[in-house]
Amino acid sequence: xxxxxxxxxxxxxxxxxxxxxxxxxxxxxxxxxxxxxxxxxxxxxxxxxxxxxxxxxxxxxxxxxxxxxxxxxxxxxxxxxxxxxxxxxxxxxxxxxxxxxxxxxxxxxxxxxxxxxxxxxxxxxxxxxxxxxxxxxxxxxxxxxx
Amino acid sequence: xxxxxxxxxxxxxxxxxxxxxxxxxxxxxxxxxxxxxxxxxxxxxxxxxxxxxxxxxxxxxxxxxxxxxxxxxxxxxxxxxxxxxxxx
Numbered sequence: 001x002x003x004x005x006x007x008x009x010x011x012x013x014x015x016x017x018x019x020x021x022x023x024x025x026x027x028x029x030x031x032x033x034x035x036x037x038x039x040x041x042x043x044x045x046x047x048x049x050x051x052x053x054x055x056x057x058x059x060x061x062x063x064x065x066x067x068x069x070x071x072x073x074x075x076x077x078x079x080x081x082x083x084x085x086x087x088x089x090x091x092x093x094x095x096x097x098x099x100x101x102x103x104x105x106x107x108x109x110x111x112x113x114x115x116x117x118x119x120x121x122x123x124x125x126x127x128x129x130x131x132x133x134x135x136x137x138x139x140x141x142x143x144x145x146x
Numbered sequence: 147x148x149x150x151x152x153x154x155x156x157x158x159x160x161x162x163x164x165x166x167x168x169x170x171x172x173x174x175x176x177x178x179x180x181x182x183x184x185x186x187x188x189x190x191x192x193x194x195x196x197x198x199x200x201x202x203x204x205x206x207x208x209x210x211x212x213x214x215x216x217x218x219x220x221x222x223x224x225x226x227x228x229x230x231x232x233x234x
Binding site: 034079086097100122127 | 192193194195196197198199201202203205206207210211213214216217218220221223224225227228231232
């Protein structure tokens with residue numbers, strides 16, 4: 001049992017607030033094509049929720065919620081999404097990242113919106129994993145028992 | 147105090163100050179940045195990209211290669227932090 005960093009009010013509020021922050025991040029991510037927002041902003045908001053947990057509930061609690069095993073593969077997800085979708089666009093006869101050439105649906109606008117959202121999700125996942133990893137790396141020293 | 151560097155700085159500063167007069171007014175809608183390619187984005191953006199947020203359309207569609215580079219920069223920064231500080 002790690003030592004408690006904050007008193008019960010801070011810990012309770014942080015625990016209650018975290019799901020709503022994460023829901024807001026998902027909203028920002030999935031509405032990036034229609035309203036202000038996008039992958040970068042959503043990734044940072046999602047990372048902020050984990051940083052809030054680390055500050056209020058302790059570093060170990062935050063590390064348990066986003067495990068390193070999950071986080072490290074997520075870091076390369078964004079560039080890989082970009083490359084894969086860009087090469088799909090080339091294979092379908094367009095330029096690199098010319099989304100509307102992919103003949104998935106009859107409506108080219110819908111294809112563009114879907115692929116742009118997919119790229120935004122990739123960006124968000126990468127930014128989230130990177131910001132949390134940088135925070136955890138700087139917060140936890142090597143002499144940590146973890 | 148050396149005189150030559152001061153003269154060079156004054157000449158460059160005067161040149162820049164004169165050049166400011168030739169710039170478009172602050173916030174002017176006639177500035178080249180707003181008349182060259184932006185009207186086309188605003189007119190054809192929804193039709194070509196399928197997204198109604200013009201900022202996302204420019205960032206991910208028209209300037210997609212640039213955003214790809216930005217994501218690569220973030221990825222590289224994280225890899226550098228992992229390499230320097232150890233895996234937590």
